[in-house]
Amino acid sequence: MITAHDDAREPRPAPALILLARNLWSSAAGRVGLSCVLLIVGCALLDPWIVPYDPNAIDVSARLAAPSFQHWLGADQLGRDLLSRIIDGSRVVMSIVVIGVGVALAIGMAAGVIAGYGFRTVGAMFALFCDVIRSLPMMLFALAVASLIGTGLGTVTLIVIVFLIPVYFRIARNQTVVLKQSEYVTAARAMGASSLRVMLKHILPNLIGQMVVLVAMDVPTVIGIEAGLSFLGEGARPPLATWGSLLRDGFAFIREAPHIAMVAGVPIVIATIGFTFLGEALRDSLDPRVTRGPRH
Amino acid sequence: MEALLDIAEFSVTYPTVRGRVTAVREVTLQVREGEVLGLVGESGSGKSTLANAIMTLLPDSAEVSGRMAFAGQNLYSLDRATRRRLRGNGVASVFQDPFTALNPVVKIGRQLIEFQRQKAGRSAAEAKLLAIDMLGRMGISNPAGRMNQYSFELSGGIRQRVMIAAALLTEPRLLLADEPTTALDATTELQVIELLKSSRHLVRGSIVFVTHDLGLVAELCDRVAVMYAGEVVEVGATQSVIANPRHPYTRALLACDPRRMVAPTRRFLTIPGKAPDPVSVIHGCAFASRCTEVLAGCAVERPRRWPAAGEEYARCLRLPT
Amino acid sequence: MINPSLTVASLVVSYSAGGLFGALGRGGRRVEVIAGVDLEVDPGETVALVGESGCGKTTLARAILGLTPITSGQVRVNGVVASGPGDLSWRPIRRQVGLLFQDPVASLNPRMTVASLVTEAFRIHRVGGVDLREEAQRLLRQVGLPARFLDHYPHQLSGGQARRVSMARAMALKPKLVIADEPTAGLDLSVQGEVLNLLVELRETQAVSFLLITHNLAIARHVADRISVMYLGRVVEAGPTGALYSEPAHPYTRALMSTRGGMETAARTVLRGEAPDPRKRPPGCVFSARCDFAQARCTREAPAARALPNGRTVSCHFPLTGVAA
Numbered sequence: 001m002i003t004a005h006d007d008a009r010e011p012r013p014a015p016a017l018i019l020l021a022r023n024l025w026s027s028a029a030g031r032v033g034l035s036c037v038l039l040i041v042g043c044a045l046l047d048p049w050i051v052p053y054d055p056n057a058i059d060v061s062a063r064l065a066a067p068s069f070q071h072w073l074g075a076d077q078l079g080r081d082l083l084s085r086i087i088d089g090s091r092v093v094m095s096i097v098v099i100g101v102g103v104a105l106a107i108g109m110a111a112g113v114i115a116g117y118g119f120r121t122v123g124a125m126f127a128l129f130c131d132v133i134r135s136l137p138m139m140l141f142a143l144a145v146a147s148l149i150g151t152g153l154g155t156v157t158l159i160v161i162v163f164l165i166p167v168y169f170r171i172a173r174n175q176t177v178v179l180k181q182s183e184y185v186t187a188a189r190a191m192g193a194s195s196l197r198v199m200l201k202h203i204l205p206n207l208i209g210q211m212v213v214l215v216a217m218d219v220p221t222v223i224g225i226e227a228g229l230s231f232l233g234e235g236a237r238p239p240l241a242t243w244g245s246l247l248r249d250g251f252a253f254i255r256e257a258p259h260i261a262m263v264a265g266v267p268i269v270i271a272t273i274g275f276t277f278l279g280e281a282l283r284d285s286l287d288p289r290v291t292r293g294p295r296h
Numbered sequence: 297m298e299a300l301l302d303i304a305e306f307s308v309t310y311p312t313v314r315g316r317v318t319a320v321r322e323v324t325l326q327v328r329e330g331e332v333l334g335l336v337g338e339s340g341s342g343k344s345t346l347a348n349a350i351m352t353l354l355p356d357s358a359e360v361s362g363r364m365a366f367a368g369q370n371l372y373s374l375d376r377a378t379r380r381r382l383r384g385n386g387v388a389s390v391f392q393d394p395f396t397a398l399n400p401v402v403k404i405g406r407q408l409i410e411f412q413r414q415k416a417g418r419s420a421a422e423a424k425l426l427a428i429d430m431l432g433r434m435g436i437s438n439p440a441g442r443m444n445q446y447s448f449e450l451s452g453g454i455r456q457r458v459m460i461a462a463a464l465l466t467e468p469r470l471l472l473a474d475e476p477t478t479a480l481d482a483t484t485e486l487q488v489i490e491l492l493k494s495s496r497h498l499v500r501g502s503i504v505f506v507t508h509d510l511g512l513v514a515e516l517c518d519r520v521a522v523m524y525a526g527e528v529v530e531v532g533a534t535q536s537v538i539a540n541p542r543h544p545y546t547r548a549l550l551a552c553d554p555r556r557m558v559a560p561t562r563r564f565l566t567i568p569g570k571a572p573d574p575v576s577v578i579h580g581c582a583f584a585s586r587c588t589e590v591l592a593g594c595a596v597e598r599p600r601r602w603p604a605a606g607e608e609y610a611r612c613l614r615l616p617t
Numbered sequence: 618m619i620n621p622s623l624t625v626a627s628l629v630v631s632y633s634a635g636g637l638f639g640a641l642g643r644g645g646r647r648v649e650v651i652a653g654v655d656l657e658v659d660p661g662e663t664v665a666l667v668g669e670s671g672c673g674k675t676t677l678a679r680a681i682l683g684l685t686p687i688t689s690g691q692v693r694v695n696g697v698v699a700s701g702p703g704d705l706s707w708r709p710i711r712r713q714v715g716l717l718f719q720d721p722v723a724s725l726n727p728r729m730t731v732a733s734l735v736t737e738a739f740r741i742h743r744v745g746g747v748d749l750r751e752e753a754q755r756l757l758r759q760v761g762l763p764a765r766f767l768d769h770y771p772h773q774l775s776g777g778q779a780r781r782v783s784m785a786r787a788m789a790l791k792p793k794l795v796i797a798d799e800p801t802a803g804l805d806l807s808v809q810g811e812v813l814n815l816l817v818e819l820r821e822t823q824a825v826s827f828l829l830i831t832h833n834l835a836i837a838r839h840v841a842d843r844i845s846v847m848y849l850g851r852v853v854e855a856g857p858t859g860a861l862y863s864e865p866a867h868p869y870t871r872a873l874m875s876t877r878g879g880m881e882t883a884a885r886t887v888l889r890g891e892a893p894d895p896r897k898r899p900p901g902c903v904f905s906a907r908c909d910f911a912q913a914r915c916t917r918e919a920p921a922a923r924a925l926p927n928g929r930t931v932s933c934h935f936p937l938t939g940v941a942a
Contacts, residue, residue: 183723187786190682192711193741194704205728338805437890451891452670481669481832482876483888490887508805511877552806554835555877560859561839562817564810 023285030281036274040267043087044094053081055088055241064257073263076249082263085241090267092242096153097222100160101215108165109211112172113199117180123173130166138163139228146234153242156235160222171214172207179203209286216279220272227268243268298368299326299607300502301350301470306362307526308345310355315575319345321526321582322362326607327470332496332503334513334534337523338549340571346523347474347506351389352379367469388468390459392475397459398447404458405443411462423465430461433498435491453484457491469501476505477512489515511555514538519608522546525571525582532608542610544587581613589614620696622794622826623681625656628690630673630680634896648896650676652850652903653690655922656828658794663820663827665837665858667873668847671892674830675719677847678796681828682714683707695793712742715787715795715825719802721780725771731757731782732767738789756785759822760815776804780812788823795819796828801836813840834878838862843928846870849893849903852922856929866925866936868908902934910935 024030043050052072059079067074073082115123142159149155176199179185185202193201223243229235230244231251238245243264250261308320320342327333337343348354349364352371360372366386371379391397399407408427412418418426424443431439434457447455456476463471477485493516496503505517513520514534521531522543530543541547545567550556552565569586572578581587584594593613601609602616630651651673658664668674679685681692683699683706691698694713700706718724725734732753739747754764760781771779780800787795800816801809813836820827831837837844838858845855846869854867862880865871872886888907893899899906905915914934922932 183718183720184726186679186684187716187718187724187783188726188737188741189684189704190711190714190716191738191741191786192704192708193737197741201729202726206726338807453891481892482834482878483669483872484891486876486885487887549806552810554809554839555880557839558880564813564839566810566814567807 020285024278024281027281027284029277030285033274033277033279033281036270037278040090040271040274041094043090045091047087047091051081051084051087053084055080055084056239057081064253064260066257066259067263074257074259076246076260077253077257080239080241082246082260085246086243086263086267089241089243089246092153092236092240093223093226093271096157096160096226097219100157100222101164101218104161104164105168105211105215107161108168109172109204109207111165112169112174113176113203113207115169116173116176117195117199117203126169127173130169133162133166138225139232142225142229143232143234146229151234152237153235153240156226156229159229160225163225164218164222167218168211168214171211175207175210176203179206182206213279213283213286216275216282219275223268223271300329300367301325301327301504302363302365302368304363304365306346306349306360306364308342308349308354308358308360310358312575317574319526319574320349321578323523323526323528324601325521325528325531327502327504329469330500330502331519332505332517334517334520335504335506335523336508336510336513336520336549338508338571340525340574341523342526343506343523344474345526347389347472347504350470350472350504351387352382386469388463388466388471390456390463390471390473390476392478398455400447402446403443404445404447404450408443408458408462408465412465414466426465427461430465431458433495434458434461435487436461452480453487456480456484456488460488460491460495464495464498467500471499471501471503472506473503474506475508478507478509492516510538510550511553522549525578526574527582527611529583529612530610532610542615543583543612544589544614545583546610548586548588581611619660620693621657621659622662622695623656623658623828624691624693625654625677625681626691626693628654628656628677628680628692629688630676630685631688646896647688649688649898650850650895651680652898654847654850654852656845656852656855658826658828660793660826661820661824662843663829663841665829665831665841665844666847667831667834667837667844669832669892671849671895672847673850673895674847675798678716678798678828678830681796682711682716708742712738712790713792713794715789715792717783717787717795717797717800719799721783722771722774722776724783725774725779727771729770730767731769731771731774734771734782735786735789737786742790744790752789756789757782759788759819760785777808777811781815784815784819788819788825791823792825794826794828796830798830799832800829801831801833809836816840834873834876835880838880846873849898850895851903851932852930853904853933854929854931856925856931857927860927860929864938866929866931866938867904867933868910868937869904871937902932910937 024034057080059075062071062075062079064077065071065075071081071083073086075081076085111122111126115126145159146155180203185198188198188202226235226242227244227247230242231248233248236242236245246264247261250264254261303323303325306320306323307318309316309318323346335343335346349360354360364371405424405427409420409423412423412426428439428443431442436442436454436457450458477488480488505513507513517534519532520534520537521528522545523529524545530537530541530546537546538550541550548567552567554564567586572582580595580597581599584590587594591613597613599611599613601611603609628651629649631647631649634646634648654677666674666677676685680687686702692710694710697709697713699710732750735756736749736753739749739752753767757764757766762778762781762785766778774782797816800812804812816827817840819825829837829841841858843856844858844861845852846867847853848869854861854865854870861870862874865874872888875881875884875886886909890907893903893906901916901918902920905911908915912935920932920934922930924930925936
């Protein structure tokens, strides 16, 4: 009986998530990214418990108050505490991100994998749809849609979904074409696996890693879409607090109370930096490359 | 006469994520003028690192100790800039994969002329003529026309011959061939072997032939050095090393070769176990854990060269038998 | 009458290339990668398919399983034929054949554990009533791997371990035929034997036929009962191993046998020129341009396969041994 000559005992590997977290924490960018993201997600999740005031509570006496001990970030034109509104806004914005990105990812990836695997008709149809979307100027299209179905978060989410689908479709399709050539896909087919099985069990799991990086980098875009639309008045309807609507308020009162606009911009900046850095750090950790220095 | 390449107690280490790796371990070796030396080893033996060291192409992070002298000059006692200037001037190389060594977007001809640029007093026109002549000598049909082709238009065998031509055109004192036939088919390899044999006179200097194939060495090399786990475990005249190997690893390696098993067999020989982890510190003989002739002292005492002086030796506690 | 494990009859694999019509997938020039191959593997036999780069042997391995579309000809495994193109019609054949890849690590899905990798065939073919984990353990044991590897991922395996896992996977549904594509590629001499010994052991304990695809003549000589030599998409000679080594009938075989892998049984023959491009298939015999024995007829007329005594065939107008022209 021939036995394998093993290396020294292989220790049980730590769960992938822990390894990933450790990896991310090891770089400066990763630390910054992870901290910012955790801060924002934390606010979004813990919103009802950590807001110092009711975000919609009007207090005329505190109208346009500058930052102070009572209102850490000041108050807006109706005396509503800005800190509370920002925290509340993070919940709303993150919900849009999760739903918007989630739905777009599901549809875009599914169509992309099917198209990339070789189903030409589906692929062609979807590609056509995506090309049309990509040729539209987003803000104008959004305004047009808003005028048709009304403003509101639903509209914002719909716009996000519609504009993200082509991105995920294209990447998923291109990657699928590449992955389809891998030896392990050939091995599965050689064993008799059906196309469905190959797509679900072999291609999709190997695609997700890259998509996660993409998603992280797209979050600032989504935040930007919401902020832009709400700023234009086509997004959140008052009194709903979102970062975009706060910017809108801030802009209206920029002479009397500049702090509002500044304060409203901060979470957007943090989120953008955070998610971008996180995306970069994720990409680096999922793609290890041995750096070779210049030659001796 | 002093050796062209004199390597004495030469070691190379470099850091990795898992720790410090000792790729080459106190190697002592000479290459005389005009001789062909075969450097044989399996993967992980350190032969490629040693070859890179000879070509002064080690990564920045590598640490070197000991002596490596080319034409009397210790390469690693110089500062990096001086060493870089020496590169390409006297040592030429041929690699395993000529495709990546040749620029795919530049025509062959232009590259062959460029390679000769360091040769003082050689005009571009002269270089071109010499290149065409060399291609012809390599047995390549239509050499003038080939000058206008790109590397991807050529088959593996021809590419390798172009690479050899390029190396020879620089009239090196030392030609280093790193697994030049490994990626070639058996019949193409035969072509290249015959070519190397017949063009030996074109190389006025010496050749170091790095390979994992002892059979190839038997065809082409005057002397052979066998490497294991970063050390040279045996070196000597090719015929005597192959007919009468003194080191158990050499013996085992020869025994594993299916080409040397005359009677057809269904039972193949292997060397059980694995080479020691290059990150670890090796006590005693590196081959001890896999040696069928191991003695009690082998795990403790590192074998010294026997005979102690001279260019031919083996490292084994069993010597002299 | 027992079915041969594998019968390949007049197999042609081609693709269209060149020209506007070629790009559209219709008409245009057709490039034949496999230009009519006949092959047979009997139960329990090991047949080596030898040839150099560009001969089409890897394409043949894929075509046998329908992984590459077949232009014409037939593949029969244990009497079963694929009814047409498409994964579904090839399923019955694929179920009966194990495939070993040249790069074992790449052939393992990096996101699957060893346990699920080796038992995937069970799930694909919905084999019920089996404890998959136990089966996985049994399969690993067969290739000499202890059970603790079950939960490892491919990147945690050494090359040799990955090779064994890939063998375990190939043996999952007890196939009657295993196709091994360059099983010793990239392996050092000192460890090559491990793979070969394992293949031999599997063959003996599991009564499997092997189709060994390799350019390494030395191992073919020891392991194979019969050899088929391919050149530019055709089988130029086939027969029992010993006979081919000692008395090659085709000039190309002779050149191969003069290399070191061929044990240098023939006088050293250095071939002229380079292997031709399948896109520029020469008229007449594909080997004529490089053949030392070529005559006028060879450049005009492609030789058909003819039978020689002792179960041999050769495609040559002037074979070096056997029947006179």
